[in-house]
Amino acid sequence: MTGADDLKRLVRVPAFAGVVAVLGLLPPIPVPLIPVQISAQTLGVMLAGLLLGARGGAMALFVFLALVALGFPLLAGGRGGLGAFAGPGAGFFIAWPLAACVTGFLAHRIWARYTAWRGAICAIVGGIGAMYLVGIPWMAAVAHLSLSQAALGSAAFLPGDIAKAILAGVVAGLVRRGYPAIQP
Amino acid sequence: MMRAVYRPGDSALHRMPAGTKLLSLAVLAIWISTGGWPAAVLGGAIVGFGWVLARLSVGDAVAALRGLVLLAAIIFIAQAFLTSPTFAALIVTKLAILVLAATVVSMTTKVADMLGVLERVLAPLKLIGASPEQASFLIVLAIRFMPAIARIAGEVREAQRARGLERQPFAAAVPIMIRTLREADAVSEALAARGWSPR
Numbered sequence: 001m002t003g004a005d006d007l008k009r010l011v012r013v014p015a016f017a018g019v020v021a022v023l024g025l026l027p028p029i030p031v032p033l034i035p036v037q038i039s040a041q042t043l044g045v046m047l048a049g050l051l052l053g054a055r056g057g058a059m060a061l062f063v064f065l066a067l068v069a070l071g072f073p074l075l076a077g078g079r080g081g082l083g084a085f086a087g088p089g090a091g092f093f094i095a096w097p098l099a100a101c102v103t104g105f106l107a108h109r110i111w112a113r114y115t116a117w118r119g120a121i122c123a124i125v126g127g128i129g130a131m132y133l134v135g136i137p138w139m140a141a142v143a144h145l146s147l148s149q150a151a152l153g154s155a156a157f158l159p160g161d162i163a164k165a166i167l168a169g170v171v172a173g174l175v176r177r178g179y180p181a182i183q184p
Numbered sequence: 185m186m187r188a189v190y191r192p193g194d195s196a197l198h199r200m201p202a203g204t205k206l207l208s209l210a211v212l213a214i215w216i217s218t219g220g221w222p223a224a225v226l227g228g229a230i231v232g233f234g235w236v237l238a239r240l241s242v243g244d245a246v247a248a249l250r251g252l253v254l255l256a257a258i259i260f261i262a263q264a265f266l267t268s269p270t271f272a273a274l275i276v277t278k279l280a281i282l283v284l285a286a287t288v289v290s291m292t293t294k295v296a297d298m299l300g301v302l303e304r305v306l307a308p309l310k311l312i313g314a315s316p317e318q319a320s321f322l323i324v325l326a327i328r329f330m331p332a333i334a335r336i337a338g339e340v341r342e343a344q345r346a347r348g349l350e351r352q353p354f355a356a357a358v359p360i361m362i363r364t365l366r367e368a369d370a371v372s373e374a375l376a377a378r379g380w381s382p383r
């Protein structure tokens with residue numbers, strides 16, 4: 001590994017933090033049948049894991065969270081600053097570095113035989129599993145609910161998140177084909 | 185395009201060192217979230233005083249709480265049924281006060297001052313070989329990338345609209361990601377050409 005490759009890996013980190021931020025500027029997509037809107041930001045989290053790997057993906061999302069904490073309104077809906085971290089749903093985005101890390105760890109293991117479906121499974125385990133693993137107990141603690149009650153409330157987001165994981169698997173596969181220099 | 189939630193001003197809160205504000209916020213947050221009604225009322229009064237001191241308006245408070253409304257309503261209804269309406273009110277009140285407390289700090293502290301505190305907090309990372317300067321470098325670079333990525337996204341969507349592809353989600357995501365990566369790698373090459381190396 002050369003120094004030039006190290007530098008490229010490092011500079012892709014803030015670029016993906018920027019991708020997650022820009023995805024938050026897109027209007028949320030209303031989902032038919034369920035009363036929630038999905039934001040494209042978790043798609044960025046999954047792509048950061050799939051395309052940058054465990055370390056790069058986690059770093060990209062730490063940079064993103066740092067920007068939000070510093071005061072930039074980068075979360076979907078224009079939320080930002082320290083106030084965003086005080087909300088009951090904050091665990092779901094505080095988990096993003098972990099989610100990208102787990103997704104990236106899994107993606108690295110299957111990189112040589114990557115398919116869109118395998119990528120989607122990485123994104124489901126990391127991007128959804130790790131995110132809910134932090135988000136649900138966080139919500140339960142802040143709102144004084146039991147874990148099962150908090151989990152029930154989060155289930156409405158599951159269909160949208162699974163759709164995003166599948167999309168992330170497909171997109172990462174196509175990006176990898178179109179830009180072979182990328183390696184998690 | 186990047187505007188922080190910071191509101192310029194010269195109130196006592198604006199002039200207070202960022203580290204002091206963040207430390208006070210941490211203490212207040214722990215006290216309110218672990219306390220009962222006395223903590224909520226007293227904490228609320230302190231935050232309200234800070235809000236007035238920082239010359240923030242009622243409209244600012246409404247805007248700050250807007251993101252909380254839906255979740256807070258669900259939590260209130262759930263708690264009112266599961267425990268009692270009083271307890272539900274306490275939890276939602278505490279949440280609102282915490283959000284306002286954190287917001288007043290963000291609204292009276294410049295991003296550069298926040299970054300200064302972050303660097304100081306991260307300073308112990310030197311012991312394990314990481315560099316806090318690198319963290320600042322990545323944050324500044326991310327701020328630089330954002331308008332570029334927004335421009336790329338706009339151009340790609342424009343091009344796809346022209347070809348009638350706007351209803352296909354992959355159609356936009358893939359070229360946006362590839363062009364962003366190309367942009368990032370071009371920045372790496374420019375940095376390398378100027379003799380910059382990680383660490």
